[in-house]
Amino acid sequence: MKKASPSLTRRSLVLATGAALAAPALVHAQAEDIVIGGSIPMTGVFAFAGVGINAGITDYVKMVNDAGGIKGRKIRYVPEDTAYKVDVSVAAFKKITSQNKVNLYYGDSTGFAKTINPELDRNANILMAGASFATELNDPKKYPNQFLVGPDYTEMFGILLRHIAKEKPGAKVAFVYSDSEFGRDPIDESEALAKKLGLSVAAKIMTPPGSVDVSTEVIKLRRAAPDYTIFHGYILAPIPEFIQQGKQQGMTSKWMGTFWTMDSSTVMKMGEAGDGFMGVMPFRYYYDTSAKAPMLDKIRAMRPEYQSTAYMQGFLTAMLFTEAAKRTLDAGKALNGANLKAALNSIKDFDTGGIIGVPVTISGNSIPVGRVYRADMKAQKMVPASDWIKLN
Amino acid sequence: MRIGTLKESYVADAALFDSVTQKAWLGVGAALLLLFPFVANDYWLYLACLVAINVASATGLNILTGYTGLVSLGQAAFMGLGAYTVAILEIHTGSPFAVNLLAGGGVAMLGGLIVGIPSLRVKGLYLAIATIAASFIAHFLFANLSFTGGTGGLSMPPASLFGLPLDTSFRLYWLILPVTIAMLWGAANLFRTRVGRAFIAIRDRDISAEVLGIPLLRYKLLSFGLSSFYAGVAGGLWAYFFRVVTPESFPLLMSIFFLAAIIVGGMGTILGGILGAVFMTMVPEVLKLVFDLLPGGTAMTVFLSPVRTVIFGLLIVGFLVFEPHGLAEVWRRIRRYFHLWPFRH
Numbered sequence: 001m002k003k004a005s006p007s008l009t010r011r012s013l014v015l016a017t018g019a020a021l022a023a024p025a026l027v028h029a030q031a032e033d034i035v036i037g038g039s040i041p042m043t044g045v046f047a048f049a050g051v052g053i054n055a056g057i058t059d060y061v062k063m064v065n066d067a068g069g070i071k072g073r074k075i076r077y078v079p080e081d082t083a084y085k086v087d088v089s090v091a092a093f094k095k096i097t098s099q100n101k102v103n104l105y106y107g108d109s110t111g112f113a114k115t116i117n118p119e120l121d122r123n124a125n126i127l128m129a130g131a132s133f134a135t136e137l138n139d140p141k142k143y144p145n146q147f148l149v150g151p152d153y154t155e156m157f158g159i160l161l162r163h164i165a166k167e168k169p170g171a172k173v174a175f176v177y178s179d180s181e182f183g184r185d186p187i188d189e190s191e192a193l194a195k196k197l198g199l200s201v202a203a204k205i206m207t208p209p210g211s212v213d214v215s216t217e218v219i220k221l222r223r224a225a226p227d228y229t230i231f232h233g234y235i236l237a238p239i240p241e242f243i244q245q246g247k248q249q250g251m252t253s254k255w256m257g258t259f260w261t262m263d264s265s266t267v268m269k270m271g272e273a274g275d276g277f278m279g280v281m282p283f284r285y286y287y288d289t290s291a292k293a294p295m296l297d298k299i300r301a302m303r304p305e306y307q308s309t310a311y312m313q314g315f316l317t318a319m320l321f322t323e324a325a326k327r328t329l330d331a332g333k334a335l336n337g338a339n340l341k342a343a344l345n346s347i348k349d350f351d352t353g354g355i356i357g358v359p360v361t362i363s364g365n366s367i368p369v370g371r372v373y374r375a376d377m378k379a380q381k382m383v384p385a386s387d388w389i390k391l392n
Numbered sequence: 393m394r395i396g397t398l399k400e401s402y403v404a405d406a407a408l409f410d411s412v413t414q415k416a417w418l419g420v421g422a423a424l425l426l427l428f429p430f431v432a433n434d435y436w437l438y439l440a441c442l443v444a445i446n447v448a449s450a451t452g453l454n455i456l457t458g459y460t461g462l463v464s465l466g467q468a469a470f471m472g473l474g475a476y477t478v479a480i481l482e483i484h485t486g487s488p489f490a491v492n493l494l495a496g497g498g499v500a501m502l503g504g505l506i507v508g509i510p511s512l513r514v515k516g517l518y519l520a521i522a523t524i525a526a527s528f529i530a531h532f533l534f535a536n537l538s539f540t541g542g543t544g545g546l547s548m549p550p551a552s553l554f555g556l557p558l559d560t561s562f563r564l565y566w567l568i569l570p571v572t573i574a575m576l577w578g579a580a581n582l583f584r585t586r587v588g589r590a591f592i593a594i595r596d597r598d599i600s601a602e603v604l605g606i607p608l609l610r611y612k613l614l615s616f617g618l619s620s621f622y623a624g625v626a627g628g629l630w631a632y633f634f635r636v637v638t639p640e641s642f643p644l645l646m647s648i649f650f651l652a653a654i655i656v657g658g659m660g661t662i663l664g665g666i667l668g669a670v671f672m673t674m675v676p677e678v679l680k681l682v683f684d685l686l687p688g689g690t691a692m693t694v695f696l697s698p699v700r701t702v703i704f705g706l707l708i709v710g711f712l713v714f715e716p717h718g719l720a721e722v723w724r725r726i727r728r729y730f731h732l733w734p735f736r737h
Binding site: 040043047079087095111117136184 | 438439442543544561638641700
C-alpha cells in the first residue's frame with residue numbers, strides 16, 4: 001500500500017480541522033425555521049373545528065415546504081391540543097414558545113386571544129391569528145399583534161344585513177343569540193346598523209347556549225313575525241328546533257346563521273327543516289366550483305373528501321402567515337410581531353387562489369368580506385345566494 | 393430505621409413537624425422551590441404558578457369538604473368573586489396587590505357565608521346542589537353587571553411591587569408561591585386549634601358535635617367562610633396570573649375539578665389537597681410530554697389527544713378504586729416503608 005506523503009496528510013489534517021471549525025458556523029449560518037405554534041382544540045367541545053384547522057395549517061405548511069419554503073427557510077408547525085380550555089391553551093403557548101423560537105401563532109378562542117395579548121405585547125416576536133372572530137379583537141391599537149382571518153362577528157352581521165336590505169328593503173329582522181360572550185358580541189352594534197339600513201329589529205331573543213327546549217322563545221319569535229331571523233352564538237342546537245317549531249307554527253321567516261354554524265356538515269344535520277337556511281361565509285366551500293379557484297383545486301387534489309370550513313380557515317391562516325413572513329423577509333426586516341403585522345397590513349388585493357372569491361385587503365385586524373350561501377338539501381350542498389360582499 | 397420520636401412536652405407533641413428528618417426534608421423542599429425559577433423555563437414556571445393557585449383553592453375546599461364534611465360545588469364561583477374583586481380594585485383604585493387579594497378573599501368569604509346558610513338544614517348531595525346555585529347566580533351577576541364588564545369581562549394591569557410589574561411567570565412565582573405557602577401554613581395550623589377540631593367533630597358526627605357544645609350553624613358557616621376566603625384569594629391570584637377575567641373563566645366544571653382534586657389527593661389532609669391539585673393539573677401535561685415522545689409527530693396529535701383524555705380519566709378512576717384514601721395515603725405508606733426499612737414489619 002502506498003503511504004501518503006507527509007505533506008498530503010498535513011494538508012488533509014488542515015482541511016479536516018478547517019471543516020470541523022467551519023461546520024458549526026455553517027450550521028449557524030443556515031437559516032432557522034419559521035415556526036408556527038398552535039393552541040388547537042383537538043378534543044373537547046370545539047374538536048370538530050380543531051381537527052379541520054389542524055389539517056388546513058398542516059397542508060399549507062407542507063405545500064410551502066415542498067416548494068422550497070420561504071426564501072430557503074422551512075416552515076415548522078408545532079401544534080398542541082388545548083381541549084378548548086383557556087388555561088390549557090396558555091400552557092400550550094408557554095410550552096411551545098419556550099421550546100421554539102415562534103414567529104406565528106394560532107389561538108383557539110376569544111378567551112385565549114384576550115388572555116395571551118399582554119404576553120404577545122411583551123414578547124413582541126409573534127403575530128397571532130385564530131379561531132375567534134370577536135369584534136373586540138378587531139382593534140389594532142388594543143391588539144396590535146393579532147388579526148382575524150375573516151370578518152368579525154359584527155361585520156358578519158353587517159354582511160347579512162346588507163344582503164337583507166338589498167333583497168327586501170325595510171324587512172323585519174330578529175336576532176336569536178346565546179347568552180355567552182360569543183352570542184352577545186355583535187348584537188348591540190348590529191341593531192344600530194339594521195336601523196341605519198332601514199330594517200327594523202322585531203325581536204332580540206337570548207337563550208342559554210346549547211339549549212334544547214325553546215318552545216316559549218319560538219312563540220315570542222312567531223309573535224314578532226320577522227322576515228329574517230339571524231342566529232348567532234351557536235354551532236347547531238337550538239337552531240333546528242327553532243326552525244322546525246317556527247315552520248310548524250306557520251312562520252315564513254328566512255333563517256340565517258354566522259360562520260361557526262355554516263359548515264356544510266352542520267347545516268345538513270338540520271335535515272329538511274334546514275332547506276333554504278342561509279348564512280354568511282367568508283370562504284368558498286370545498287365543493288364550490290362556481291368560479292376558478294386554483295388553491296381549492298390543489299386542496300381537492302390533496303384531499304379528495306369534503307373538507308370543512310374550519311379547514312379552510314386554518315389553511316387561509318397559514319397562507320396569510322406565510323405571506324406576512326415572506327413580505328417581511330423580502331423587505332430585509334426581522335421576523336417580529338410589529339414587522340409581521342406591518343407586512344400583513346401591506347396586503348392589498350391579495351389573491352387567495354379562490355378561497356375568498358375576491359381579492360382581499362387587510363388594512364386593520366380583519367378581512368371584512370363574505371358571501372351569503374343557502375342550503376340546498378336536495379343537492380346536500382351550500383349554494384351561493386349572493387355575490388361576495390365587501391364592507392368599507 | 394427510625395425507632396421513634398421522643399417528645400418531652402405537650403408543645404413538642406402538638407408540633408406541626410415533629411422530627412428532625414421531616415424538618416430536614418422540608419428544608420430541602422424549600423430550597424428546591426427557591427431554586428426552581430432559576431432553572432425552569434417559562435412553561436414549567438407557568439405550570440408551577442398554576443399548580444400553586446390550584447393548591448390554594450383545593451386546600452380551601454378541603455377545609456370545607458375534607459375536614460368539615462360539607463360538600464360544595466361552588467368553589468369556582470367563589471374564586472370568580474375573588475378574581476373580579478381583585479380586577480375591579482386593580483383597574484379602578486390601583487391599590488396594592490396585598491390589599492386587593494385580602495379584599496378578594498373577604499368578598500368571597502361573604503359570598504360563602506350566604507351560600508353556607510342552607511348547610512344547617514341540608515347536607516350531602518342536597519347541599520352540593522344548593523351550592524351549584526352559587527355558580528349560576530355568580531355567572532349571572534358577572535355577565536350582567538356593568539362594573540364587571542358584562543360578557544366581555546375585564547382586562548387588568550399586572551400586579552406591581554415597588555413599581556416593578558409582576559407580568560412574567562418568573563415574577564409572579566414570587567407572589568403566588570409565598571401566598572400559597574402562607575395559606576397552607578394557616579390551614580395546617582387551623583386544625584391544631586379549637587375551631588379546626590370543631591370542624592372535624594362536625595364532619596365525624598354533627599349531632600354528637602352539637603351535644604358536645606359545638607354550635608353547628610356558627611362553625612359550619614365559619615367553615616364555608618374560610619373555604620371561600622381561600623377560594624377568593626386563589627381567584628385573585630388567578631386574576632393576576634391571567635389578567636383577564638370573564639364570566640366564562642370560572643365554570644361549574646372548575647368546581648368539579650377541585651372536588652376531584654381533593655378526592656384524588658385525599659380528603660381531610662393538607663397533603664391531600666396539595667397532591668390532588670398537583671395531580672389534576674400536572675398529569676394531563678405529563679401525558680402530553682409522554683405522548684410527544686411517541687413517533688408520528690404532529691400528524692399523530694389529532695389521534696393521540698383523545699387517547700390522552702381517556703387515560704387521564706382512567707387514572708382518576710384507578711386511584712378511586714385502588715386507593716380511595718387518595719394520594720396522601722400512598723405517600724403515608726411510602727413514608728412508613730422507609731421508617732421501617734430495612735425491615736418489612
